[in-house]
Amino acid sequence: MSENKRVVVVPCSGIGKTYGTVGREAAYELVETLRPDSSEVVALSLLVLGDADTRARVQAAPAITVDGCKLACASKMVTESGGRVAYEANVLDTFRRHRQLKPKGIAELNPEGQELARQMAEELAEAADEILREGEA
């Protein structure tokens, strides 16, 4: 895959929140393990600060947002930064599909939370593939 065929992944920065942690872990799993050549993480905090380089990265590639709650800060900030949200993921929706994986913990997720993050990362990987396929069409 060519270097410019990438998605940016913007996870919730809900520091101190279990579901925010699941979202961030899923994003890291995606970009570090599942799709390292076709995805990159963008820090939501930099978008909030209006960092020019970060805004440019978001504007240059389709975005996958990963939100930890209904406030949907990641999705809103991508849009406000001039980016295009190609896929919106929410940890709560993933949890509804995997009820046995009740996440707990913040700094360190319990095993169920870690598995939920892996499951979510798989969903994000499928979404990333689909976005990039559509981009090539």
Next chain:
Amino acid sequence: MSEFLEATVDKFTFKVATDRLYSDDHLWLRMADGLVSIGLTDYLQQSSGDVAFAEPEAEGTQLAAGDILANIETMKTMLDIPSPLSGVIKTVNPRLEDEPELVNQDPYGEGWLVQLEATDWEAVQKNLLDPQSYYERMKAEAEEEARKL
């Protein structure tokens, strides 16, 4: 269309619908056509967080006051919702299985939990709060919680 009393505490605004009665457990009750609809108040849904699963007891279940009416799992907590009255569950909100977020999005409308045939609605009403009384109680509780933060 319901009208609301509104209390703003810290950064949160809580609504109280004026067309129904309330229990001490932050549930609303409204009688219509012989059935009592029951749901969570705006205060309870906001303070409990996003609902992941909302599971009322099955239709036909006979409940005594205080029996568990529904189990609700949110991002923050598990809630065992006690029935504020005795009776038989006639209808469970069919949308909650696929759309539990309705409890958050529209607590006084589409997010209702059950409709119940009350054993003695006339007697139960005497133990419920009118909207203004509930509003004051809820506001005091919300302010107390805010002070703890």
